[in-house]
Amino acid sequence: MSPVERVLRGLAITLVILFFMFPILWILLMSFQTNETILRVPPSMVFEPTLINYRSLITGKLQTAAGSLEIQFMRNLWNSLLLSTSSVAVGLLLGVPAAYAFARLKFRGSEDIAFTLLSFRFAPPLLVLLPLTIYFQQIGLANTYIGLIWVYQLIVLPLILWIVRGYFEDIPADVEYAYRIAGHSWFATFRKIALPLAKPGIAAAGLLAFIFAWNNFIFALVLASADKQPVTVGALAFVTASGIQYGQIAAGIVLSIAPTFALAIYAQRYLVEGLSLGAVKG
């Protein structure tokens, strides 16, 4: 590669990175500014950084034009973490064996059942949620974390099931047969052969399911009280009748993307490998 080519390539990469990263960088910068500095005309990159936005979020006290407001952002963050992690854990526990069954065992109606599970993703959420509210009230699951984790399966279970199923199908069945012939049980084969081989796919599916669950908004809004709302609903508390708290919104975004961001970086290798391998049938 000639030096000119190298420089041009470097320049192109820098431009692309700037283009994609600028909104995130701008949000990060906003999170260290007061509303007054953010809204100054004309906008400026020079400012005196402040931690007031993060302090407001962590202490739960928000200063607005109409005085001090109480906010529950950290509680919302915790709810998101609890709901997403538990839902994905339950989804993996149920979805991975199910995906294996759909991939390996051909039984009557298997395709129909798999499609039915996928079809949960087609229905508009509100159409499902209103009748669910009535049922949940009758069986005492309304406004409970368990009820919400159950409903979150509508998001995570089809995702895990279909991604992991494709992945199990990619593993040559002969490897498993060889292990079975050696005298091992079906469950041991699943545990010792299929699961380790499907690990990247399972990690990718789990991560994607986590992101989808984390970004969900409507389920908890309809089915639960204010104390069980995730960060997606809680972040709206900064849009108040007395003004938009841009600094706190920015700090809230930074804090709320942090867990998924960290998880994505940690599982990046699995994610790319898992998605690409799962997507192509051998």
Added chain:
Amino acid sequence: MYGKEKDLLHSFVNGKISRRGLLKRLAVLGISAPTAGVLANAVATNALAQNGFDWKKHSGTTVKLLLNKHPYADAMIANLENFKALTGMDVQYDVFPEDVYFDKVTAALSSGSSEYDAFMTGAYMTWTYGPAGWVEDLNAWIGDTSKTNPDYNWEDMLEGVRSSCAWNGQPGGALGSEDAKQWCIPWGYEQNNLSYNSEVFSKAGLSVPRNIDELLETAAAAQQAMDGGYGIGVRGSRSWATIHPGFLSGYASYGEKDLNVSADGKLSAAMNTDVSKEYHGKWVKMIQDSGAPDWATHTWYQVGTDLGAGKSAMIYDADILGYFMNGGDNAQAGKLAYAPFSANPESPVPTPNIWIWSLAMSSFSNQKDAAWYFMQWASGYEHALFGATKMDFVNPVRKSVWADEMFRDRLNNSYPGYVEMHDVSAPGAKIHFTAQPLFFDLTTEWAASLQKMVAKEVPVDEGLDQLAQSVDRQLKEAGLG
């Protein structure tokens, strides 16, 4: 409590001294203003307990509320301990951000949930909730002396505001008619008038506009005088909320209506008259010449934020939006002033359309009488005065609170022109829309038409004729036209 303080508080309760007199004398005794305020409010609440009404009837009961994240809700929460002490009841509440609040309310009501006993709502929303059987007609409680305390004084509520919350459920039925059902109790309300940046006006030598022509001229002149800002902020998003503030307030000053109601109760579009076309033409020109460059995206938030940040010279919108922008960390805090406004030069009395934050009772509540105890306390004089003088429970809906000198002084000291604006506008302040079930659909389409006119996609006259045709068709399809 010491003897002197006790005597003073008793004198206040017995009406021998005014609230202002009480606070002044408490100050002399070394009690700070905030403490004195809270004390006076607690005493006023105790006084409620002495009017012979059985406030403890539902003692031990818990009511649950659904609230919007709003200064009105904050004021109520700050005063809630007094209600608990007065009644022996407990109150739980869920507070949701405004962006999702009405989704939550609709979900709760449409699923028949008994979780919430009472909730905050806008009067417009009750045009859906009432006929659907989701909320109670509160006349049954207001008129029942065994359930409503004798000092409640329903007549103290501003007439236009009170009647705007009552509708007979008939499409086109007049608000506040004899047979109207009281779907909600007004709590706090907003008039639409002018809030302007007095510094910009003063520097540019501008005077407050008094009609639509002057508004256009002043907005253009202010824009020229500002460095990079714009003349006037009004809402522009494709939503019913674009029509109801300044736009409809000005429109109503010409006596124009959204819909005609025929003798047989049929509805038809009324927005393509000659007068309406002229008004629309001026409104559109004002936005094209002096409005926000991204007007079509502007909601309550952008209109307010730009005024507070000094990007706009004035707004023709909710008075409390201007009120909020005059405080906090807004760059223009302390520089804003207020004025009543009538678009029609031949009718100088303002006719502001209003938004009313109200309290409604869920039909699915299992403890309606207890819920009413909370509602009558929250909409009563004592709480309204506490909220108006100690918190941001502005605008109150009670005439007696507006007559309170301390409240008026508080506003006059920090919000120049606000009290006068309110006093001048209050007689003409009411909901100027026709109550009917397609309200949100038709007003959203109206906003979409305005957007096309401002973007010059369609001439004003033609756009209004098209809108009227579409409105008539929809009304006919719904069996209303």
